[in-house]
Amino acid sequence: MNLHLFNTLSGQMEELVPMDGQTLRMYACGPTVYDYGHIGNFRTFLQVDVLRRFLKLTGMKLRHVMNITDVDDKIIRNAAAAGIAIGEYTPRYVDAFFEDLDALRVERPEAIARATENIDRMVELIQKLAAVGAAYQTDDGSWYFRLSAFPAYGKLSKKDLSGMEDGARVDVDEYEKDSARDFALWKAARPGETAWDTMIGRGRPGWHIECSAMSMAYLGDSFDLHAGGEDLMFPHHENEIAQSETVTHKPLARHWMHVRFLLVDGRKMAKSEGNFYTLRDLLLKGYKASAIRLALISVPYRHQLNFTFDGLIEATNAIDRLRTFYARLTQGTFAAGENPAMQSAAKKAQTEFMAALANDLNTAEARAPIFDLVRAANAAMDQGKLFTGDRDEILPVLKDFDAVFDVIEDRDAEPTRHAIAWAQQAGRTADVAPELLARQSLTDDAIEKLVTERTVAKKQRNFARADQIRNELAEKGVILEDSKDGVRWKRK
Numbered sequence: 001m002n003l004h005l006f007n008t009l010s011g012q013m014e015e016l017v018p019m020d021g022q023t024l025r026m027y028a029c030g031p032t033v034y035d036y037g038h039i040g041n042f043r044t045f046l047q048v049d050v051l052r053r054f055l056k057l058t059g060m061k062l063r064h065v066m067n068i069t070d071v072d073d074k075i076i077r078n079a080a081a082a083g084i085a086i087g088e089y090t091p092r093y094v095d096a097f098f099e100d101l102d103a104l105r106v107e108r109p110e111a112i113a114r115a116t117e118n119i120d121r122m123v124e125l126i127q128k129l130a131a132v133g134a135a136y137q138t139d140d141g142s143w144y145f146r147l148s149a150f151p152a153y154g155k156l157s158k159k160d161l162s163g164m165e166d167g168a169r170v171d172v173d174e175y176e177k178d179s180a181r182d183f184a185l186w187k188a189a190r191p192g193e194t195a196w197d198t199m200i201g202r203g204r205p206g207w208h209i210e211c212s213a214m215s216m217a218y219l220g221d222s223f224d225l226h227a228g229g230e231d232l233m234f235p236h237h238e239n240e241i242a243q244s245e246t247v248t249h250k251p252l253a254r255h256w257m258h259v260r261f262l263l264v265d266g267r268k269m270a271k272s273e274g275n276f277y278t279l280r281d282l283l284l285k286g287y288k289a290s291a292i293r294l295a296l297i298s299v300p301y302r303h304q305l306n307f308t309f310d311g312l313i314e315a316t317n318a319i320d321r322l323r324t325f326y327a328r329l330t331q332g333t334f335a336a337g338e339n340p341a342m343q344s345a346a347k348k349a350q351t352e353f354m355a356a357l358a359n360d361l362n363t364a365e366a367r368a369p370i371f372d373l374v375r376a377a378n379a380a381m382d383q384g385k386l387f388t389g390d391r392d393e394i395l396p397v398l399k400d401f402d403a404v405f406d407v408i409e410d411r412d413a414e415p416t417r418h419a420i421a422w423a424q425q426a427g428r429t430a431d432v433a434p435e436l437l438a439r440q441s442l443t444d445d446a447i448e449k450l451v452t453e454r455t456v457a458k459k460q461r462n463f464a465r466a467d468q469i470r471n472e473l474a475e476k477g478v479i480l481e482d483s484k485d486g487v488r489w490k491r492k
């Protein structure tokens with residue numbers, strides 16, 4: 001089943017198929033590593049993850065590239081304030097970014113491109129632009145893109161740029177600008193700033209040239225899909241198009257996907273607004289990584305999502321229902337046979353799930369039939385009307401659901417433990433929810449008691465409770481090992 005995805009460039013739904021007939025080549029703008037990411041940033045990465053996972057589920061091969069912006073105004077400013085080089089400043093935030101992606105179970109792209117490792121390619125591209133008159137140097141040694149050299153400017157964001165001032169320039173990396181100006185390709189070195197000595201002078205790249213140079217290097221002149229948050233559409237992506245297409249005369253990307261912003265109280269979640277939560281903030285409040293993932297992906301990418309704690313609680317409960325159901329289904333014993341109603345319910349859920357995702361990644365509509373199936377199958381189990389043949393039909397549906405949503409298997413203990421250890425190290429123990437700390441300090445006696453309770457529950461075939469205890473202990477960092485001589489436990 002092929003994905004139909006809204007294409008910002010054409011303004012229409014279009015089927016997403018690889019232009020080489022084999023591998024879908026895509027580029028998604030990555031983070032600027034000047035600080036910890038907030039969950040608004042992660043919503044964008046999570047929605048790209050949904051795209052990735054669905055494409056893989058349909059059997060498509062991917063080459064997905066993400067950049068890391070490890071040099072920009074903010075990084076330079078913060079590193080200078082800390083009195084260190086940018087190469088010393090950014091690694092902590094690069095590591096934190098990947099830790100957060102792992103916690104949220106965002107799959108890694110096939111390739112990661114770091115700006116500071118691709119300076120030569122950017123310089124080369126600027127030289128090519130200069131050779132055709134689309135780049136010029138100012139007295140201070142900086143280089144700018146000449147907007148008048150690219151008449152198609154504005155085709156992605158459909159902005160009316162008729163009032164555009166010829167030769168007006170902008171040199172900041174910040175991207176919430178509403179006017180089109182000649183933009184910086186290369187910024188001449190200022191005293192004390194990180195800079196590279198290159199053929200076009202001493203300095204550092206602008207933000208936009210980075211993505212043009214790296215997408216070209218990793219994916220070729222023209223590729224299938226380019227993605228990012230909605231704020232990147234203008235001017236960042238518009239500038240990428242101008243830079244790349246001026247040199248290649250080919251469409252930079254055929255398809256453009258933009259993820260709507262995560263809002264808080266109706267306003268964009270942003271560092272500059274001071275209304276943001278990092279993943280760590282939420283983990284330390286006691287919310288699980290899986291619940292944060294589910295809450296951020298359950299609203300389709302083209303819809304605005306308003307962040308609320310109620311939304312996280314809803315997601316927590318939904319995941320509990322799924323996990324309890326999965327445990328019941330995999331650990332229960334069922335009579336041989338089939339219930340025709342369950343058979344068709346499973347098939348219907350599978351069809352509707354795939355169809356909803358194939359329709360512009362409608363995660364909300366994809367989720368609904370799965371929960372309907374859970375409800376129906378729970379009722380059938382209660383009445384003893386679910387058989388082995390039904391279980392075998394339902395399990396693959398859950399597997400496909402989890403290939404995209406990835407919340408059923410419980411891997412929540414580690415991110416939480418990690419966040420606590422991080423807070424303790426960072427002197428932020430006061431930010432850790434008291435119940436999390438209490439859980440951390442579980443005594444051996446309390447563990448023994450829970451282990452015994454679990455054994456009893458299992459004997460009584462109350463697998464849901466047994467599973468709950470196992471998960472609860474796992475969250476507290478206690479691992480159980482069932483063996484023929486009983487249960488052993490250990491702390492991680």
Ligand code: AMP
Nearest residue numbers: 031032040041044228229230261262269
């Ligand atoms: P940055 O690190 O600021 O370059 O942002 C990384 C990614 O997060 C970009 O694709 C942004 O468009 C995206 N982004 C930033 N704020 C939000 C938000 N509130 N909701 C969704 N995506 C966002």
Ligand code: ZN
Nearest residue numbers: 029030211236
């Ligand atoms: Zn970019």
